Amino acid sequence: MVLAIYAVSGIVLWHLQEKILFHPVPLSAAHTFRFKQPFNEWLIPINDESKLHLVRFTLNKNIPRKGIVLYFHGNRQNIERYARYSDAFTQKGYEVWMIDYPGFGKTTGERTEQRMYDDASLVYAIATKSIQADCIVIYGKSLGTGIASELASRKTCRRLILETPYYSIPSLAWFHFPLYPTAQMSRFEFPVHRYLANVQVPISIFHGTYDRIIPYHHTLKLKPLLQQKDEFITIPKGAHNNLSDFSIYHQKLDSLLSL
Numbered sequence: 001m002v003l004a005i006y007a008v009s010g011i012v013l014w015h016l017q018e019k020i021l022f023h024p025v026p027l028s029a030a031h032t033f034r035f036k037q038p039f040n041e042w043l044i045p046i047n048d049e050s051k052l053h054l055v056r057f058t059l060n061k062n063i064p065r066k067g068i069v070l071y072f073h074g075n076r077q078n079i080e081r082y083a084r085y086s087d088a089f090t091q092k093g094y095e096v097w098m099i100d101y102p103g104f105g106k107t108t109g110e111r112t113e114q115r116m117y118d119d120a121s122l123v124y125a126i127a128t129k130s131i132q133a134d135c136i137v138i139y140g141k142s143l144g145t146g147i148a149s150e151l152a153s154r155k156t157c158r159r160l161i162l163e164t165p166y167y168s169i170p171s172l173a174w175f176h177f178p179l180y181p182t183a184q185m186s187r188f189e190f191p192v193h194r195y196l197a198n199v200q201v202p203i204s205i206f207h208g209t210y211d212r213i214i215p216y217h218h219t220l221k222l223k224p225l226l227q228q229k230d231e232f233i234t235i236p237k238g239a240h241n242n243l244s245d246f247s248i249y250h251q252k253l254d255s256l257l258s259l
Contacts, residue, residue, distance in 0.1 A: 018111075018187070018188075021075060021143070021169070021188060022075050022101075022103070022104075022111065022143075023075055023076045023077065024076075024077065024078065024101070024103040024104040024105075025076075025077040025078050025080075025104070025105070026078075026103060026104065026105065026106075027078060027080075027105045027106050028106070029043060029051075029106055031105075031106065033055070033079075033080065033083075035055075035057070035083050037057045037058075037083065037086055037087065037090060038057070038058045038059070038060065039055055039056060039057045039058060039083075040055075040056050040058065041053065041054065041055045041056070042054045042056070043106060044122065044126075046109060046119075046122075047109075049108070049109060050102070050108050050109025050110070050115075051106070051107065051108050051109070052099060052100075052107050052119050052122065052123075053079070053099065053100045053105050053106035053107045054097060054098070054099050054123055054126075055079050055083070055097075055098050055099075056095060056096070056097050056098075057083070057086040057089075057090055057095060057096040057097075057098070058090070058095055059090055059093065059095060060090075063090070063091075063093055064093055065093055065094075065095060065131075066092070066093035066094055066135065066257075067093070067094050067095075067131065067135035067136060067137060067158065068094060068095045068096075068097055068127050068130075068131055068135065068136050068137070069089045069094045069095070069096045069097065069136075069137045069138075069139050070097050070120070070123060070124060070127060070136060070137070070138050070139065070148075070151070070157075071085070071086070071089075071096050071097065071098045071139045071141070071144075072098075072099070072120065072138075072139065072140045072141065072143075072144030072145075072147045072148045072151075073098060073100075073141055073142075073143075073144050074141050074142035074143050074144060075142060075143035077104070078100050078104045078105030078106075079098050079099075079100050079104075079105050080105070082098065082141070083098070085141075085244060086098070088244065088250065088253055089137075089139075089257065092254065092257040092258070093257075094137065094257060097123055097127060099119055099120070099123050101116055101119070102115055102116070102119075107119075113188050113189065113190065116147050117147060117150050117151070120147050120148075120150070120151045121151065121154075121155070124136070124151060124155055133155070133156040133157060134156065134157070134158050135158060136156075136157040136158060137157060137158050137159055137160075137161060137256075137257070138151055138152045138155075138157045138159075138160050138161070139160075139161045139162075139163070140160075140161070140162050140163065140165065141163040141164065142163065142164050142165075142213075142214065142240070143190075145162040145163070145164070145165035145166065145190075145192055146165075146166070146168075146169070146190025146191070146192050146195075147190070148160060148161075148162065149162065149165070149192045149195035149196055149199065150190075150195050152195070152199045152201065152203075153195040153196070153197075153198035153199050154198075156200075156201075157201055158201065158259075159201050159202045159203070159204065159256065159259075160199055160201060160202070160203045160204070161203075161204045161205075161206070161253075161256060162192075162203070162204070162205045162206070163206045163207075163243060164206065164207055164208070164211060164213075164214050164219070164240055164243070165192050165205060165207070165214070165219055165222060166190075166192060166214045166218065166219065167192060167193050167218060167219070167221045167222060168189055168190060168191040168192060168193060168194075169188050169189055169190045170189060171218070171221075172214060172218060192222065193221070193222060193225060196222065196225045196226070197225060202229045202230055202231075203226060203227075203229075203230040203231075204230065204231045204233060204252070204256055205219070205222065205223075205226070205230075205231070205232045205233060206233050206235060206238075206243055206249060206252070207219045207232070207233070207234060207235065207238070208234075208235040208236075208237065208238020208239055208240070208242075208243055208246075209234060209235070209236050209237060209238060210237050210238060210239045211238065211239055211240045212239065212240065213240040214240060216234075220232075231252075233248070233249075233252050235248055235249060
């Protein structure tokens, strides 16, 4: 009986893993955004069936442009959920370029790990047509830390900043479902630990000690992979979605964007 329950639960977990990992809210191409920040948007054709939606949060006219932040967001809803975080960068002279993943917002097509990497490469290529690569900051939040790390492992930029990253998706899944062989079951890997080894620019990691989604002790496994130029920034009592509520986050971020 116990084995039967285990087997059935494993089958359910296998089939539901994408629903556990991704929580998108799609939007029609005609949807109108009401962001407070100045912005423009592009809907970029990938092929006959797929499009990539890019929102560029621009600067006020009196702020000179220092660079571009390529911002890869978390696993919920779409760009509307994460737009408010752009202020921390635009106030420092950085445009924020944010894409939605397939099935999120206005981005369409099949969602695969490789497609998400390819979309990141595409927006990077577009950015480098308007600015030098060493003026680009790659930023990943939660799920987006895997995409950001993969991009930074292949492309030149000023620095890589990761907010609440994970070691890998199979490793994180094992923490939440320790009875199952998650390494064999996971259809998405996003091996942050593997990518960090190939990142040549400074890396900064933000993580809170009260994070219950990606636990602090899980992310600490990344710390030995960092070099002397890198920094692991602990935010006491910080949870998964509230690090921007802490002054230490803004103090450190402002310092990084001033370098």
